[in-house]
Amino acid sequence: MTPFLTRPELCGSFGAVASTHWLASGVGQAVLERGGNAFDAAVAAGFTLWVAEPHLNGPAGDAPIIVSHARTGKQHVICGQGVSPAGASIDAYHALDLDEIPGTGHLAAVVPGAFDAWCLMLRDFGTWDFADVIEYAIFYAVQGVPVMPQMVATIASVESLFRDHWPENAKTFMPDGVVPAAGTLLRRPVLAETLKRLKDAAAGATREDRIDAVRHAWYDGFVAEAIDRFCRVPMMDSSGTPHAGLLRSADLAAWRATLEDPVSLQDGRYTVLKCGPWSQGPVFLQQLALMRGFDVAGMDPCGADFLHTVTECAKLAYADREAFYGDTPDVPLATLLSASYNDARRSLVGERASLELRPGRPDGRVPEPGFLPPAQGDGRVASGVGEPTVSNMGVTKGDTCHVDVVDAEGNMVSATPSGGWLQSAPVIPELGFGLGSRAQMFSLRAGHPNMLAPRKRPRTTLTPSFALKDGKPWMAFGTPGGDQQDQWSFTFYMRMTRFGMNIQQAIEAPSFHSEHWPGSFWPHDAHPARLVVEGRFGADVVEDLRNRGHDVVVGGDWSEGRLSAIRREADGRLYAGANPRGMQGYAVAR
Known part of the structure; x- marks a missing residue:
């Protein structure tokens, strides 16, 4: 903590x-x-x-x-x-x-x-x-x-x-x-x-x-x-x-x-709500479904096991985002969030960092040809x-x-x-x-669920988050950050619900993100196995992650995420926190 x-x-x-x-x-x-x-x-x-x-x-x-x-x-x-x-x-x-x-x-x-x-x-x-x-x-x-x-x-x-x-x-x-x-x-x-x-x-x-x-x-x-x-x-x-x-x-x-209506997933006594697959929001829920099979509470919230497991689950969820999300009625979302689908996908999480982008085959769906982008940028x-x-x-x-x-x-x-x-x-x-x-x-590849078409929503990275606790509205939260939004928000949520941190503790704890999959924004670069971590992580954590095959980039001490959140407990008390990174975010409560 x-x-x-x-x-x-x-x-x-x-x-x-x-x-x-x-x-x-x-x-x-x-x-x-x-x-x-x-x-x-x-x-x-x-x-x-x-x-x-x-x-x-x-x-x-x-x-x-x-x-x-x-x-x-x-x-x-x-x-x-x-x-x-x-x-x-x-x-x-x-x-x-x-x-x-x-x-x-x-x-x-x-x-x-x-x-x-x-x-x-x-x-x-x-x-x-x-x-x-x-x-x-x-x-x-x-x-x-x-x-x-x-x-x-x-x-x-x-x-x-x-x-x-x-x-x-x-x-x-x-x-x-x-x-x-x-x-x-x-x-x-x-x-x-x-x-x-x-x-x-x-x-x-x-x-x-x-x-x-x-x-x-x-x-x-x-x-x-x-x-x-x-x-x-x-x-x-x-x-x-x-x-x-x-x-x-x-x-x-x-x-x-x-x-x-929001898309939701039950998580024990909590229920997380997100926007539909015209946004990247459901990847938060897919990560949650994948993490169910791991003893997260037994991990160090700032340790290599936690970072590795979260990152490898994120790779699988974001691969499905790339292959299947878009403003189209046939996104196989029920399967993508189902226990059986994620139980099978979870077996792909190993001791080593994956170097591949591995979407699944929900309902027998196969990613369209040309799905994978170049592995890195071209200097633009x-x-x-x-x-x-x-x-x-x-x-x-x-x-x-x-x-x-x-x-x-x-x-x-x-x-x-x-x-x-x-x-x-x-x-x-x-x-x-x-x-x-x-x-x-938008994609200009015909057949892709996020392909351009007249009067269609682009698949946005914008993804506010909301959670219920015991069926009652509990917490509003979110962050800027493009493809990182449902990484930083997810880590924040896990640190609160699995490790007992309060809002401010979970916001300020050292954070990280992966750049393994193609970026949503032009020029849509992908950096397989890249894991960017704040400088406040211990040298032993960085070394451990590199030994597992992650391409670790150590950033500034306070460089990851701009989260804010407010929760309302059963007694009506409100608790709020905001991000110190960037020296702009603030919370007010009375």
């Missing part, structure tokens, strides 16, 4: 908020203090994250959310993952001489999903008006937010791209003509005007009518029209060639966020795309945010907003923000 904590696990009963940025946590708690519920608070915090962490998310990004409604006792997934344009097809990209969808620019854009996800949650579960929850983001867009060192490094990494090809990005994020210094205030006047226009659009007789009016302004009104016009203008992308986009106003008008520069594997300063790939909220009534939210990164899309001059780039996650 961690001998020293950078901060305590917080305890309260009135309400708690935990997120990847202290401003969002403060805003969420302010909403609770003013009488809003957890859903109101989460929406206000989510809008604030657009301004506080623009290198990690934006208004045109994506936001899968898991909610638990105290009054009904039910849990729901809010799907804030937008779909591909109607004009997007494999042939359309091949006609442009592209074998992969670029990681940046217009061709990587899907319908913005986050905005409608937040609005749907506010309308169906919240109590506040849109005008009230958006006011915090408007305030910070006008007054400015302090620029964090990671944002500085991100802007610096794409400074020449901004100057040479994306001038509106330079104007927005380098307002004085230079990369802003850490600690200076970054103001977003154009974004502020866009948010004010949306606020002014909130007209109607009822709260629900007013929220729907804002949704209409975004998906059928001035926002959709501006996006349509801008996508027709060729802009530079990661292919090295300027391209116009395929996204049109009709694509936005045809899409809205939806409520879905991935600046501005994807999500980083560590939180070290200077990482230039786009990352993600996370926010958890629980109120006194027991309403709970776990949300993982992302996309629309400042470094991966040109800023729309009329709106003050750029589009998302989630389409890069």
Whole structure:
């Protein structure tokens, strides 16, 4: 167990908020203090994250959310993952001489999903008006937010791209003509005007009518029209060639966020809930099913046996993700999560690190030809795309945010907003923000379950987590990190449920991740047997893992994961924690 904590696990009963940025946590708690519920608070915090962490998310990004409604006792997934344009097809990209969808620019854009996800949650579960929850983001867009060192490094990494090809990005994020210094205030006047226009659009007789009016302004009104016009203008992308986009106003008008049932797996007295296989969420559940056959509680939670076993089970679960997950109705999920299937798969876990990518054959299904990618990258520069594997300063790939909220009534939210990164899309001059780039996650291989098709969701890495305990809502948790999200969250959960750690202890314990399988983001590299561990693991653990065949890369002491979590125990007490890595995450509880 961690001998020293950078901060305590917080305890309260009135309400708690935990997120990847202290401003969002403060805003969420302010909403609770003013009488809003957890859903109101989460929406206000989510809008604030657009301004506080623009290198990690934006208004045109994506936001899968898991909610638990105290009054009904039910849990729901809010799907804030937008779909591909109607004009997007494999042939359309091949006609442009592209074998992969670029990681940046217009061709990587899907319908913005986050905005409608937040609005749907506010309308169906919240109590506040849109005008009230958006006011915090408007305030910070006008007054400015302090620029964090990671944002500085991100802007610096794409400074020449901004100057040479994306001038509106330079104007927005380098307002004085230079990369802003850490600690200076970054103001977003154009974004502020866009948010004010949306606020002014909130007209109607009822709260629900007013929220729907804002949704209409975004998906059928001035926002959709501006996006349509801008996508027709060729802009530079990661292919090295300027391209116009395929996204049109009709694509936005045809899409809205939806409520879905979570996917779940029973784990003793716990039940873990995740989004469906249009996300990578079920790999958490597959890992859980595979780990059932091991005496995890008898292992050292920071020892080589634990790291090896978790990693080898993850390889099997993620291989199935690669072969079978996607926005398609025939994902064999029941089999993939079944005891019999995972009992058989568990036999593949040996004493040595596997060097292969080994998907199973659920229901007799065979991975499509060409499933396996190249074993390593080809030297292409991935600046501005994807999500980083560590939180070290200077990482230039786009990352993600996370926010958890629980109120006194027991309403709970776990949300993982992302996309629309400042470094991966040109800023729309009329709106003050750029589009998302989630389409890069599609495959252009015909027959693959995650292959590109019109109006289809890309298989996202965004994966909020939720758990019940003895059938009662217990914990909302999650982390940024792309393919690592369901590794870091899984290790966190195991350390709590198998080793008795509290939230803060489990967050701060040394962590790790594998890069064995192909990455979800362009250029989709795979690094067989690579295992990245924090420097706080003992030298004996690293040596043991290397002797088992793992390609161990030792990272910084505090480089793995950006978790936050809130749990509610049977007596109504709330416990919260947030990640010290990156020096941004904070939890608040009273």
